[in-house]
Structure formats: structure tokens, C-alpha cells
Amino acid sequence: MTAPPTDGGLDRPATSDTTARALVAAIPDPIFRIGTDGIYRGFKVDSEEDLMTPAEEVIGRSVHERLPPHVAEAILEAGRRAVAEQEVQRIEYSMQIRAEERDYEGRVVACGPDEFVLIVRDFTERTLQERVLQRERDFSRAVVRSTPSFLALVDENGTLLGVNRALERAAGIPEEAWLGHPFWKLFIAEEDVPRAREDFVRMRDGEPPGTVEYEHVGPEGERLVVDWTATIVHDAEGALRYLLCGLDVTARKQAEEEIRRSRARIVSAGDAERKRLERNLHDGAQQNLVTVTHSIHLAARSLHTDPGKAEEHLERALVELTTAHEELRELARGLHPQILSLQGLGPAVRALAGRAPISVTVITIDDVTRWHPLVESAAYFVVAECLTNTLKYARAATATVRVAPREHVLVVEVTDDGCGGAAPGEGSGLGGLRDRVEALDGTFEVHSPRGGGTRIRAELPLAMGS
Numbered sequence: 001m002t003a004p005p006t007d008g009g010l011d012r013p014a015t016s017d018t019t020a021r022a023l024v025a026a027i028p029d030p031i032f033r034i035g036t037d038g039i040y041r042g043f044k045v046d047s048e049e050d051l052m053t054p055a056e057e058v059i060g061r062s063v064h065e066r067l068p069p070h071v072a073e074a075i076l077e078a079g080r081r082a083v084a085e086q087e088v089q090r091i092e093y094s095m096q097i098r099a100e101e102r103d104y105e106g107r108v109v110a111c112g113p114d115e116f117v118l119i120v121r122d123f124t125e126r127t128l129q130e131r132v133l134q135r136e137r138d139f140s141r142a143v144v145r146s147t148p149s150f151l152a153l154v155d156e157n158g159t160l161l162g163v164n165r166a167l168e169r170a171a172g173i174p175e176e177a178w179l180g181h182p183f184w185k186l187f188i189a190e191e192d193v194p195r196a197r198e199d200f201v202r203m204r205d206g207e208p209p210g211t212v213e214y215e216h217v218g219p220e221g222e223r224l225v226v227d228w229t230a231t232i233v234h235d236a237e238g239a240l241r242y243l244l245c246g247l248d249v250t251a252r253k254q255a256e257e258e259i260r261r262s263r264a265r266i267v268s269a270g271d272a273e274r275k276r277l278e279r280n281l282h283d284g285a286q287q288n289l290v291t292v293t294h295s296i297h298l299a300a301r302s303l304h305t306d307p308g309k310a311e312e313h314l315e316r317a318l319v320e321l322t323t324a325h326e327e328l329r330e331l332a333r334g335l336h337p338q339i340l341s342l343q344g345l346g347p348a349v350r351a352l353a354g355r356a357p358i359s360v361t362v363i364t365i366d367d368v369t370r371w372h373p374l375v376e377s378a379a380y381f382v383v384a385e386c387l388t389n390t391l392k393y394a395r396a397a398t399a400t401v402r403v404a405p406r407e408h409v410l411v412v413e414v415t416d417d418g419c420g421g422a423a424p425g426e427g428s429g430l431g432g433l434r435d436r437v438e439a440l441d442g443t444f445e446v447h448s449p450r451g452g453g454t455r456i457r458a459e460l461p462l463a464m465g466s
């Protein structure tokens with residue numbers, strides 16, 4: 001008969017006492033011989049430190065005297081069962097030794113009709129290590145679960161083995177529906193699928209992955225832009241895996257696009273403004289000056305022959321010159337009104353209101369406080385454009401202009417009781433105002449329900465300088 005390999009034949013009857021003693025001595029764990037009545041009959045320890053009581057207080061004592069009740073009970077119960085069933089019993093218990101909680105495993109083997117052997121192994125350290133490992137695992141799991149980044153674990157074929165909550169939520173697909181599919185089959189927008197697949201194959205063939213950007217389709221059909229990176233990892237069995245980590249950059253992309261569009265609008269607004277100036281100069285002052293030159297020329301010619309005619313020409317020149325002067329002043333006022341720089345926002349806004357043929361109420365604080373020139377001119381142009389629109393489109397009876405600081409912003413509000421329906425279009429008056437206000441980090445709102453009047457509100461941060 002061949003003994004099972006774990007026994008190695010040591011328990012055969014042929015084993016001599018010497019061999020048994022050698023075996024006992026070789027075992028590093030404390031060993032106790034205990035009667036089924038719970039009384040210690042013998043023991044072997046490498047060091048007295050392994051005993052809970054002095055060495056002379058072991059033999060003849062009972063397990064109940066030496067051990068906490070729950071441990072004594074467990075040992076005795078296991079011992080009696082080992083004797084009755086002739087089977088090795090295994091128990092686990094914890095107890096305090098010198099103010100320290102320690103974990104033990106006990107093996108209990110019958111060694112006679114009324115006694116058993118208890119072999120004790122201290123596995124406190126192993127438990128501690130396991131606890132540390134478990135804590136590390138829990139920590140990693142919590143990080144993966146709570147990170148706002150998208151995480152997906154794939155094998156070397158790109159097949160999904162797991163995704164985190166953020167990815168489940170963004171795609172609106174529960175984890176179990178991802179598993180087993182190649183990652184490019186889900187969530188990635190159709191046009192980006194071939195590229196995602198090629199990128200993965202290239203990475204698997206050894207090319208450094210870098211950052212790649214794909215479009216994705218969310219649960220409501222919304223488009224998301226995600227930047228992905230990949231890291232090579234190995235799972236617990238050592239198998240090669242790729243951890244794909246995605247960052248949702250949709251909002252950043254949209255903001256970049258908005259800045260690009262606003263920049264384009266500013267450039268084209270600048271061009272349009274230059275053209276308007278050119279046209280105004282051409283049609284206005286330039287024409288007057290041409291006439292002045294012409295009149296002076298004619299006056300010079302008739303000065304000696306017909307002084308009366310010459311005087312007429314000079315008078316004409318004077319009128320044209322005065323008109324040209326007026327034109328240029330008007331033009332300059334349109335660029336930056338003098339009253340604004342000299343007297344401030346209050347008087348400048350009141351002057352605008354005063355020119356309107358309808359009743360305009362102006363509410364400002366004082367005329368002493370001054371703001372940053374850029375804030376003042378933005379506020380002024382908001383009022384000017386909104387009042388012009390009111391007169392042009394609103395068919396309003398009255399309008400109100402409010403300019404007042406509140407916390408860290410200057411609030412500019414223009415309301416009318418007209419027909420409503422104002423909408424900022426690109427490049428036009430209101431769109432231009434929005435760009436101007438947003439360029440100063442302010443906000444611009446248009447509230448203009450049809451038939452319900454118009455309220456336009458700009459908030460301009462004051463912190464940019466005073």
C-alpha cells in the first residue's frame with residue numbers, strides 16, 4: 001500500500017519512538033498533549049515565550065485554567081471529536097497574548113483513546129499581510145470607481161474585460177453589456193471606429209500609444225470628445241492587459257471652438273468697422289474738402305477779375321469747411337465719445353437717452369465714480385446699441401437704462417416695452433456686443449419674448465483694473 005504523498009509513510013507502525021521524537025523536535029510550532037478531560041499531559045515549545053503561563057504551570061492544569069473560555073471550549077470540542085472520529089480537526093481562534101491580539105490555527109489529532117495532540121501555529125503576520133493586501137485592493141477599487149475619468153481594461157485582442165462607473169454612465173451602457181466585445185464596437189462614433197481599431201493594433205505591435213482622440217455617441221445621441229491613453233498592465237495571473245484611460249474633453253473643445261468663432265467675428269467686425277469709417281470719410285468730410293479745394297481754386301481765379309464772385313466761392317468754401325469739421329467731430333465721437341472720457345458713464349448715457357425721441361429713464365449711481373475705460377466704453381456701447389435697436393425695431397413707448405455696480409460687476413440693463421423678438425445674430429449689433437462683453441469676461445443676456453418687451457443685461461467684471 002502506498003501512503004498519500006502528504007504523509008510520506010511517517011505514520012506507519014514501523015516508525016520508531018526515536019523517529020517520532022525527532023519529528024516532534026523538528027516541528028517549530030508549540031505542541032500540547034491534552035486529555036479529553038481537558039488536562040495537559042505534556043508539551044513541547046521552542047521558547048517559553050510561546051506559553052501563556054510559566055512552563056511549570058502547564059502539565060496537570062486544565063485548558064480552562066490557562067486559556068480564555070472560548071478558546072478552551074473550541075480546543076476541547078475539537079479534541080473530543082478527533083478522538084471520537086479519528087480524524088484530524090482544524091480550528092482557528094484569536095486571543096490576547098501580552099496585550100496583543102494574535103491569530104492562531106490549531107491542528108488536533110487523536111493520539112490515544114482519551115487524549116489528543118494540539119499543534120498551534122501563529123498566523124497573525126500572515127493575517128496582517130492579507131489585511132494590508134485587502135486594503136490595497138479596496139483602495140484601488142474605490143479609486144477606479146470614483147474617478148471621473150473613463151477606465152476600460154482590455155486583453156491583447158482589444159476585448160473588454162471591465163469598465164468603470166464613469167464610462168458606464170457616459171455611454172449609458174451597463175458593464176455586463178460591454179464584456180466580451182472589442183472596445184471599438186461600443187460608444188465610439190462610427191466614423192472613428194476604423195481609426196480606433198488601427199491605433200490599437202499599432203500599439204499592440206509595439207508602437208508607443210500616446211494620446212488619441214475619438215468622438216463618442218452618448219445615450220441621448222449627444223457627441224462627446226474623449227482623449228484616450230493606454231497603459232500596459234498585467235493581471236493577477238500575469239496575463240498582458242491594456243488599461244485604457246479616457247478624459248472627456250467635450251466642454252474644452254466646445255469652448256475652444258467658441259473662442260475661435262468669436263475671434264473670427266472680432267476680426268470681421270474690425271474689418272467692417274474700417275470699411276464703415278472709410279465710407280463715412282469718403283462720403284462725408286472728404287467730399288466737403290474736395291468742394292473746399294475746388295471753391296478756393298475758383299475764388300483765386302476770380303479774385304482780380306470778379307471779387308464779388310470770389311467772395312461767394314470763399315463763403316461756400318467756409319460752409320463746406322464747417323460741415324467737414326462737424327462730420328469729422330461726429331465720426332470721432334462715434335469712435336469714442338468725448339463726453340464718456342471727460343465726464344464718465346452717467347452723463348454719457350444720459351446724453352444718449354436725451355437724443356431719443358421716446359421717453360427714456362436713466363438710473364445710475366453717482367457721476368463721480370469712474371470705472372476702467374474698457375468697462376465704461378463697453379457699458380456705453382451696450383446702451384447705445386440697445387437704444388438704437390429699441391428706436392429701430394421695438395415700437396416702444398418707453399425705455400429704461402440702469403447702470404449700477406453690484407458686488408464685483410457693473411450691471412448694465414436696457415429694457416423697453418416694445419414688441420420683443422430680439423435675437424443676437426452673428427456679427428450684427430447684439431452679437432458684437434456679446435463678443436465685446438465676453439472679451440472682458442462678462443456675461444450678456446437677451447430676454448425678448450415676442451410681444452413682451454426686451455430686456456438686455458450685461459455684467460462687466462470690475463476687477464480688471466480701476
Ligand SMILES: Nc1ncnc2c1ncn2[C@@H]1O[C@H](COP(=O)(O)OP(=O)(O)OP(=O)(O)O)[C@@H](O)[C@H]1O
Nearest residue numbers: 389390393394420421422423425428429430431454
Ligand atoms: N429692442 C428690440 N425690440 C425688438 N426687436 C429687436 C430689438 N433689438 C433687436 N431686435 C431684433 O433683433 C435683430 C438683431 O438685432 P441686432 O442689433 O443684432 O442687429 P441689427 O440691428 O439688425 O443690425 P446692426 O445692429 O448690425 O445694425 C434686429 O434685426 C431686430 O429684428
Ligand SMILES: [Mg+2]
Nearest residue numbers: 385389429430
Ligand atoms: Mg442693431
